[in-house]
Amino acid sequence: MRLILLGPPGAGKGTQAQILVQTYGIPQLSTGDMLRAAIAAKTPMGLEAKAIVDRGDLVSDAIVSGIISDRMDEPDCANGFILDGFPRTIAQADALTHMLDRKGLHLDAVIEIKAGADILVERIINRARESGGARADDNEEVLRKRLGVYEEQTAPLVKYYTERGLLKSVDGMQPIEEVTAAIRQALQ
Template identity: 55%
Template sequence: MRIVLLGPPGSGKGTQATRLAQRLGIPELSTGDMLRAAVSAETPIGRKAKAMMERGELVPDELVVAVVAERILRPDAKNGFILDGFPRTIAQAAALDDILLTNGLNLDCVVELKVDEEVLLGRILNRAKEATTNGQTARVDDTEGALRIRLDEYRRQTAPLADYYRAKGILKSIDGLQPVNKVATSLFEALVA
């Protein structure tokens, strides 16, 4: 099964993608994780992406598409994958369509996690606080200022993807403010419905 999870930053996409990947036995492909790994490894893509990510800006399509195109064709993604954080724009969605078509593949479902933005702010700030409390480094984009920029970018660039995938007949929406286990149940039910 090839799945895209949509939702604003902090909506629980990563948490749900991990759970769903384990349940379905397919890899979770988080562009955020892939980009952070590139930054950490100081790859050419990582060096370009680092400053943008620290400011809460979106990484340009060509960099993200290159990372995703390479990753979805690896052997462990042969039976499917869950994309978390990609596509973020209509242009990225079209690029994904082209990559899949070129390789004889298709998306099975796109699930949108719907959440209130003020609740998201609390989630993000709590995630940063928990990381610090546990002796870990908080994500560079887990600040109120960066989140507000990311939410604005989401509303302008990513939210229109719901209509894009609705028109293709593969969009399902669920309440992302439910308890984590209930979201997981609703997500799985949406996929098998």
């Protein structure tokens, strides 16, 4: 099964991806995690990405697409994967479609986890407080900028994937178990 999880920062994509990983035995391909690993390793790409992420901006399509394409070729992706954090723009969605076509693959579904901005800010500020502020992007100013970027650049993917008959929306404001149940139902 090949899935995309869409939703604004803090909507629960990472939490739901982990549940789907356990359920379907397929890996989560999180561009955020891959970029954070590159940043932590201080690779040249990681250092470049760090400056961009710290501003609350998006990393270039070329960097992200290359990371994703290489990762899809790994043996653990043979039965599918969950894309979390990619695509974020229509250009990335087009690149993904072409990438999958070249690999002889297709998407099974795009799950949109819907959530309101004010609740998301509260959620992420709490996450930062509970984790000791481990992530530099977990502050209100950067978060509001990320939500603005999401609305401007990523929200158009809802229409893009609806037109292709792939989009399934769930209410991300419910308890985790109810969101999980809604996703499972959408995938049947």
